[in-house]
Amino acid sequence: MTPSGSDPGIAVLISGRGSNLQALIDADRLRQLGGSIALVVSNRPDAPGLTKAQDAGIPIRVVNHTDYAERAAFERALVDVLRAADVSLVCLAGFMRLLGPTFLDAFPNAVLNIHPSLLPAFPGTNGAQQAWTYGVKVAGATVHLVTAELDGGPIVRQAAVPVHDDDTPETLAARILIEEHRIYADAVRDVLSGAWTIDGRRFVRRR
């Protein structure tokens, strides 16, 4: 599944399980992304998601953050790998490293992240657990453009789910994950369509 013709190339960055990666692979198979996944990169050599990429015939690379003394050097290595693959869009899918200006300046407005909460509520790690602990009655998922502000970039797509009284953090996270898988592909298609602008903090689709 390599980019064909003028199809924009997509890189997916993972650190772990890779269920969002799998959802993007499935959407790619159905030609629903507006581009093709050209490369999957993990910062962890043992990430189970790497097997999902291999099973789909997608090239993989490991850029192990522990090999780099400084974050900027790690990010330069990531940028080199992604530039060599000529990708237009970078999708963070459970990629658990903060990215700073060395990376973000190389891909302006071209890095997406999926987060398991209705941002701006519950940024950081364990968004679903945070929502459950707080006691909200509605939780959800967000896909946003990545900026220097943690989980703070313009929101491309969101989906809400109810929180039930008998939920555990695990059952809530599983309900949110179903929505993550649905909205990530939609958000990728939105961004690759190019038919949008940023107005202040707002991601606005052009009709």
Ligand code: GAR
């Ligand atoms: C997903 O729930 C994703 O939203 C979350 O990590 C999980 C990765 O699962 N990301 C964050 O919390 C980022 N702050 P996956 O590897 O099965 O896609």
